[in-house]
Amino acid sequence: QWLMTLPLSDRLTNEEKEKIKAIYSESQGWLNEEPNEYNSTLKVIAVGLQDRLERIFGKELFNEK
DSSP: OHHHHSOHHHHSOHHHHHHHHHHHHHHHHHHHSOOOTTTHHHHHHHHHHHHHHHHHHOHHHHHOO
16 A cells, blocks of 8 residues: 555656656657658657656656656
């Protein structure tokens, strides 16, 4: 029961945290691409994905060094 009282990001293993951070980082790469007719939708998806990950796991997880 103690574990369930912790924030979700604190319940993750280091391996799980790295996988989540990698997804976040990949979507950041999509945002940094030069705009063109093919990636405008991808940029919208990246913003949504990052927003959802931050809401689920907390912004702090992605600001850790």
